[in-house]
Amino acid sequence: MNFQIDKNSSIQINEQIKLQLRYQIINGDLPAGTKLLSVREMASFLGVNRHTISKAYKDLQDEGLIETRQSNGTYVAENVILPAKKDLENFIKVVKDAISKTKALGFSTEEFIDIAQAIYIKETNGSKNIKALFVECNEPALNQFVKDLQDELGIDVEGCLLSEIEEGKMTQGAIGEFDLVVTTVGHYPYLKQKIKDHENVYAINFGPYLQVINEIRPYPRDSSIGVVCIGEEGSLGLKQVLVDLEIAQGAIFSETVDSLDRVKEMANRAEVLVVSRFALEEYKDYFESVDKNIIVYxxxxxxxxxxxxxxxxDQLKQGKS
Incomplete structure (x- = not known):
């Protein structure tokens, strides 16, 4: 492993180490399965403290480039997707050309590296400075959405239950600290009413509702429908969407997974059941055995x-720059 550490650079040392390790992994200099030096060994090798190495390793692990195997050390991850060699060669040519132009402008190679790293860190931190609050009615869905949104958007996302807003555990002041608030379509009207002063409230996931609607359409219009979700807010929200869109003219019931007996009682009155994925997992055996038409939400x-x-x-980041 080759490293160039500049302790006089404005770029933090852990960032310098992380960027150089990332390059060596992507370049193929450190193939998948390569065992890295331990934190202690790497710190001694580079003459830096252990915390600096730990921070660089953690960032690379979060990116999926390295992995820690319990009691066996740290390795380059097996599933790293490497760029094609042709692309890498072209990329190196671009970098060399940029360095050449930098020198023509009177800047040194070291200044080029410092500025490039500074731009990268600014953009990365700018993304992390965007804070989002995701609001849902039940823990399983909340946790899944928060994880997925963090992975997809690369920003800080915190989760909050609707009940926490209703009970005042999540205050208006605390909500105001977030750059944007996100929830699903079914909860949007209620949430928007509760936090009127927040400008950036967004509804997502109309797709699953549309899928449910399309699967209901083939049934007679007067069919009775039973909605089952993990929490009451979810059941009532989904029920209200069906009512507002006038999809069915028959009775629409709703229940939660708090009581299997109540779910069974409602199922006896309904001809079609609309069951959330998480509720389906909760009472899997029952729903597999019940003789009803089931539409999965x-x-x-x-x-x-x-x-x-x-x-x-992107718009919020531009507004902050």
């Missing part, structure tokens, strides 16, 4: 929602 992050939120985040 797949409440998962949609690609169209991701693209929309990426545009929103």
């Amino acid at each position: 797949e409440n998962v992050l949609q690609r169209t929602s991701v693209e929309m939120l990426k545009e929103v985040v």
